[in-house]
Amino acid sequence: MAKKKTIRTIPQERTPVRELDPRERGKHFKEVACGYRVEDALNEAERCLLCPQPACVAGCPVSIDIPGFITKISAKDFRGAYDVITATNLLPAICGRVCPQETQCEGVCPVGETLEPVAIGRLERWVGDLAIAENWSSIPYLEASGFRIGIVGSGPAGMACAADMAKAGCEVTVYEAFHEPGGVLKYGIPDFRLPNTVIDAEIENLRKLGVKFECNTLVGRLFTIEQMIDEMGFHAVFIGTGAGYPSLLGIPGDSLNGVLSANELLTRCNLMVARDFPNHDTPVPLGRQVAVIGSGNTAMDAMRVCLRLGAEKVHCIYRRTKAESPARAEELHHAEEEGIEFHWLTNPVEILDDGKGNVRGMRCIRMELGAPDESGRRRPVPVAGSEFEFETDMVVFAIGTNANPIMGQTSGLKLNHRGYIAVDADLATSIAGVYAGGDIVTGAATVIEAMGAGRKAARSMKAYLGIRDSESAEPVPGADAIFGIDPRERNFVRVRLG
Amino acid sequence: MKTVASSNFEIVAREDFSDVTYLLEVRHPLMAKAARPGQFVIIMCQKDGERIPLTIADFDREKGTVTLVVQAVGKTTKEMQQTCRVGTRLFAMVGPMGLPSHASGAKKVVCVGGGLGVAPIYPQARAFKENGAYVIGVVGFRSKNLVFWEDKFRQCCDEFIICTDDGSAGIKGLVVDGIKLAIRNHSDIDEVVAIGPPVMMRACAEATRPHGIKTMVSLNPIMVDGTGMCGGCRVKVGEQVRFACVDGPDFDGHQVDFDDLMSRLRRFAEEEKAAMQRWSASCRMKVPSESASLVIGQPIAAEDLAAALELPDPFQEVGGG
Numbered sequence: 001m002a003k004k005k006t007i008r009t010i011p012q013e014r015t016p017v018r019e020l021d022p023r024e025r026g027k028h029f030k031e032v033a034c035g036y037r038v039e040d041a042l043n044e045a046e047r048c049l050l051c052p053q054p055a056c057v058a059g060c061p062v063s064i065d066i067p068g069f070i071t072k073i074s075a076k077d078f079r080g081a082y083d084v085i086t087a088t089n090l091l092p093a094i095c096g097r098v099c100p101q102e103t104q105c106e107g108v109c110p111v112g113e114t115l116e117p118v119a120i121g122r123l124e125r126w127v128g129d130l131a132i133a134e135n136w137s138s139i140p141y142l143e144a145s146g147f148r149i150g151i152v153g154s155g156p157a158g159m160a161c162a163a164d165m166a167k168a169g170c171e172v173t174v175y176e177a178f179h180e181p182g183g184v185l186k187y188g189i190p191d192f193r194l195p196n197t198v199i200d201a202e203i204e205n206l207r208k209l210g211v212k213f214e215c216n217t218l219v220g221r222l223f224t225i226e227q228m229i230d231e232m233g234f235h236a237v238f239i240g241t242g243a244g245y246p247s248l249l250g251i252p253g254d255s256l257n258g259v260l261s262a263n264e265l266l267t268r269c270n271l272m273v274a275r276d277f278p279n280h281d282t283p284v285p286l287g288r289q290v291a292v293i294g295s296g297n298t299a300m301d302a303m304r305v306c307l308r309l310g311a312e313k314v315h316c317i318y319r320r321t322k323a324e325s326p327a328r329a330e331e332l333h334h335a336e337e338e339g340i341e342f343h344w345l346t347n348p349v350e351i352l353d354d355g356k357g358n359v360r361g362m363r364c365i366r367m368e369l370g371a372p373d374e375s376g377r378r379r380p381v382p383v384a385g386s387e388f389e390f391e392t393d394m395v396v397f398a399i400g401t402n403a404n405p406i407m408g409q410t411s412g413l414k415l416n417h418r419g420y421i422a423v424d425a426d427l428a429t430s431i432a433g434v435y436a437g438g439d440i441v442t443g444a445a446t447v448i449e450a451m452g453a454g455r456k457a458a459r460s461m462k463a464y465l466g467i468r469d470s471e472s473a474e475p476v477p478g479a480d481a482i483f484g485i486d487p488r489e490r491n492f493v494r495v496r497l498g
Numbered sequence: 499m500k501t502v503a504s505s506n507f508e509i510v511a512r513e514d515f516s517d518v519t520y521l522l523e524v525r526h527p528l529m530a531k532a533a534r535p536g537q538f539v540i541i542m543c544q545k546d547g548e549r550i551p552l553t554i555a556d557f558d559r560e561k562g563t564v565t566l567v568v569q570a571v572g573k574t575t576k577e578m579q580q581t582c583r584v585g586t587r588l589f590a591m592v593g594p595m596g597l598p599s600h601a602s603g604a605k606k607v608v609c610v611g612g613g614l615g616v617a618p619i620y621p622q623a624r625a626f627k628e629n630g631a632y633v634i635g636v637v638g639f640r641s642k643n644l645v646f647w648e649d650k651f652r653q654c655c656d657e658f659i660i661c662t663d664d665g666s667a668g669i670k671g672l673v674v675d676g677i678k679l680a681i682r683n684h685s686d687i688d689e690v691v692a693i694g695p696p697v698m699m700r701a702c703a704e705a706t707r708p709h710g711i712k713t714m715v716s717l718n719p720i721m722v723d724g725t726g727m728c729g730g731c732r733v734k735v736g737e738q739v740r741f742a743c744v745d746g747p748d749f750d751g752h753q754v755d756f757d758d759l760m761s762r763l764r765r766f767a768e769e770e771k772a773a774m775q776r777w778s779a780s781c782r783m784k785v786p787s788e789s790a791s792l793v794i795g796q797p798i799a800a801e802d803l804a805a806a807l808e809l810p811d812p813f814q815e816v817g818g819g
Contacts, residue, residue, distance in 0.1 A: 187727075405726065
């Protein structure tokens with residue numbers, strides 16, 4: 001056994017990751033962060049103190065055994081590291097890229113009290129990318145449980161739920177309204193942050209587990225949730241449709257041409273590949289001076305997409321300050337590097353018409369921070385007489401979403417006062433056998449939170465169906481986990497290891 | 499019942515009503531079962547194509563098919579006119595989308611269809627008839643040779659008024675003249691349902707406003723997903739902003755801000771023009787031995803194109819969908 005590591009003996013510097021030059025990358029959609037090499041990963045793994053009571057595991061919404069997989073990396077058992085991660089998280093290449101690690105695992109890492117925290121996200125991504133490159137995915141023999149599970153929505157919540165139910169031997173069908181699976185990972189998050197090839201690889205892993213994807217299927221309208229249970233033979237259903245009904249600005253001029261939601265911009269550009277117009281038929285509007293309202297991850301994505309499409313200048317308009325910005329630290333940093341101009345404490349009050357129905361500018365007002373509001377953040381209040389005109393010919397709003405009404409319109413599901421699906425502590429809805437999770441329950445949140453909800457719902461569904469689950473079972477020390485399979489869940493028979 | 503939701507979107511029948519208007523019948527048993535009057539689908543012609551909304555013109559639950567009537571005006575719809583033959587497949591078709599038209603208890607209704615609105619008004623007229631209403635059908639065409647589905651309409655309408663621009667069939671005039679005629683003859687009309695280009699629907703709403711007759715219109719603005727996610731289809735209705743894809747597509751015609759709608763329909767006029775020019779140029783490069791009845795392979799005069807773009811018909815593709 002090696003000597004116990006201390007804060008003094010570990011590498012002091014967080015291993016940097018290579019990134020594309022900010023001046024170069026603004027011209028294309030190649031991924032910005034290049035990821036670790038083997039030597040980087042080994043060096044960074046050395047920085048983990050392997051705490052006996054790891055705070056990072058508690059900080060992870062799906063409780064990945066972080067010291068466990070880092071130990072495997074240090075031992076150069078990379079396949080083992082992948083197995084440890086996929087015991088709880090099927091999508092490491094995705095989560096390593098899009099999780100807000102600084103507020104989760106890395107935010108509570110004790111190393112971070114003195115030095116920079118261990119780069120857990122980068123290590124997770126490295127393992128996930130290696131798995132894709134090496135084509136790792138042992139396909140276990142799963143004893144069929146005889147249960148059929150329907151999943152509505154192929155985004156992160158649905159994918160996570162599908163994985164767990166498939167591993168429990170269920171026959172899983174995932175329905176997607178778009179023509180390609182992936183949900184927000186596909187239409188929302190741009191390639192330079194999460195390449196589509198990574199998503200497709202993870203979806204392929206699910207297919208290998210036996211999960212079926214049915215695209216072009218708008219559940220609710222083509223058939224209802226009730227029909228899935230009553231007529232189509234599904235024993236349980238999970239709804240993970242996302243929030244997706246963009247909040248509008250509600251100011252004069254917000255229906256002018258050139259004013260659009262970040263969702264529309266991103267869907268056109270990412271899913272419909274409008275960036276390649278006219279080789280792809282879908283066009284995307286583009287201004288010279290683009291103003292993006294909001295400062296969350298979606299706003300960052302929208303701004304960086306506009307830059308890559310060729311906008312001369314891209315501005316971020318946010319009514320609070322950088323400190324309150326909900327974006328991931330890395331996204332803000334990348335946006336700043338790429339030359340996005342930030343206008344903190346600024347709020348739009350009117351979008352100005354060029355006389356032909358297009359945007360010619362925007363009237364904004366300066367804000368200042370007042371007393372804290374219910375979210376605990378200081379409430380921005382307008383500064384009287386501080387209005388000014390802002391030159392822009394395209395306004396993108398990324399100010400959050402409301403509940404999508406389709407499920408409520410087409411089923412007897414009980415909704416809460418905000419229109420989201422009402423669930424109990426087990427994520428059960430008002431219809432027996434129907435569970436819901438992710439943004440359609442909580443409102444807009446993160447990919448990993450949606451995945452956590454998908455897994456939680458899977459546990460509840462297994463309990464509902466009487467499939468044995470070992471949530472309460474003691475972890476088996478040193479037990480080997482194979483791809484995505486937790487040996488603690490003794491609910492399947494393995495006869496073949498990949 | 500073990501159901502497979504997917505269909506391979508095979509085209510099982512096609513009928514050409516004119517050199518620009520064609521009907522496609524697509525096999526999709528589950529959608530045929532679910533579809534109701536007033537709903538629409540979004541289709542993709544090919545993998546790198548755009549998503550375009552088309553109102554469901556009819557559905558046959560027994561045959562398991564959904565009928566679409568398409569007007570070739572933009573790049574995609576012209577391309578479809580060439581490529582969509584019986585036995586071929588669409589790349590994607592999703593639906594039925596939108597709220598079905600409310601099956602109101604109206605006793606006497608006028609169902610108005612102009613241009614491409616003629617097809618989707620048909621299932622509404624039929625539904626009203628099935629509900630026991632007295633149905634007056636009013637449809638408009640440029641001239642007699644463009645008239646289609648007259649028999650189908652006559653079967654479900656108690657009165658049927660054809661309006662043509664040149665008077666070659668029915669009365670000479672616009673559908674608004676047909677509505678006025680109906681209102682003159684009947685003082686007890688409960689409701690008017692109008693589907694067609696925005697200018698036509700606005701004119702219909704204005705014709706009924708003085709009489710206080712409830713008037714529903716079906717809007718088809720530019721959309722991407724059709725599920726409420728992008729907000730591209732937002733329309734002003736009264737004091738509210740509504741999404742046509744999930745809050746509509748039917749709205750109270752007396753409340754709709756048609757100026758706003760028409761301005762937003764012109765969002766991608768430039769891009770659509772570019773796509774058309776590029777596509778028609780590439781067609782010219784190909785062997786011009788396509789069926790002689792098709793005009794699409796030929797160069798398109800810029801002014802025709804401009805005219806087509808000037809006033810987008812809501813029941814045909816508008817660029818950018």
